[in-house]
Amino acid sequence: MAEPLLQRNVRVRRIIAVDQKTAQALGDPVRMQILEALAHKPMSAEELTKALASAGQKKAITTIRHHLDALKNAGLIETTKMVEVRGAVMKYYGPVVRVFDFDTPSGTDDIHSKLIQETSSKLLKILRSIQVDKRFLSGFEKNNVACPFCKGNHSREKAAMEILNYSLARAMEGGDYAGLLALGKEAR
Numbered sequence: 001m002a003e004p005l006l007q008r009n010v011r012v013r014r015i016i017a018v019d020q021k022t023a024q025a026l027g028d029p030v031r032m033q034i035l036e037a038l039a040h041k042p043m044s045a046e047e048l049t050k051a052l053a054s055a056g057q058k059k060a061i062t063t064i065r066h067h068l069d070a071l072k073n074a075g076l077i078e079t080t081k082m083v084e085v086r087g088a089v090m091k092y093y094g095p096v097v098r099v100f101d102f103d104t105p106s107g108t109d110d111i112h113s114k115l116i117q118e119t120s121s122k123l124l125k126i127l128r129s130i131q132v133d134k135r136f137l138s139g140f141e142k143n144n145v146a147c148p149f150c151k152g153n154h155s156r157e158k159a160a161m162e163i164l165n166y167s168l169a170r171a172m173e174g175g176d177y178a179g180l181l182a183l184g185k186e187a188r
């Protein structure tokens with residue numbers, strides 16, 4: 001066999017916690033922006049159309065309604081409030097996922113390798129404590145499908161990742177973390 005023109009190890013550096021249904025629903029930059037906007041406060045289609053326009057994204061309200069339907073069908077937003085306005089029902093939507101619609105600076109993993117190493121050591125302890133608790137696995141093992149590439153079972157990894165993901169969301173959306181961010185602002 002000929003000498004390879006390139007050979008190097010590529011390692012997994014980040015986990016993107018997205019299933020196919022979610023990826024499909026998010027396959028439009030406007031929908032990412034809608035989730036970002038709704039993370040600030042629940043809005044109706046009308047309010048959202050105005051908010052997006054003032055953020056430089058001018059779209060017809062019918063287009064916004066279509067995107068809201070797609071996001072709702074994918075389970076990414078939910079109705080938070082319904083009010084009657086002049087005989088019509090106005091719905092407000094809130095997101096159940098948090099997206100951060102901007103790029104991660106390249107080289108983040110190099111610059112912060114020490115912090116990443118320390119954090120991953122702490123996370124390994126947490127992962128161990130999750131794997132010790134068997135209850136959470138059952139839900140994942142029920143619809144476990146053998147991996148077409150290794151015939152193995154990745155349901156435990158998925159289960160652990162989801163527990164971490166939900167926990168991270170709860171921690172970051174909580175008041176204590178908001179307090180931490182406020183402190184960070186003062187320090188700068």
Ligand SMILES: [Zn+2]
Binds near residue numbers: 147148151153154
């Ligand atoms: Zn596999």
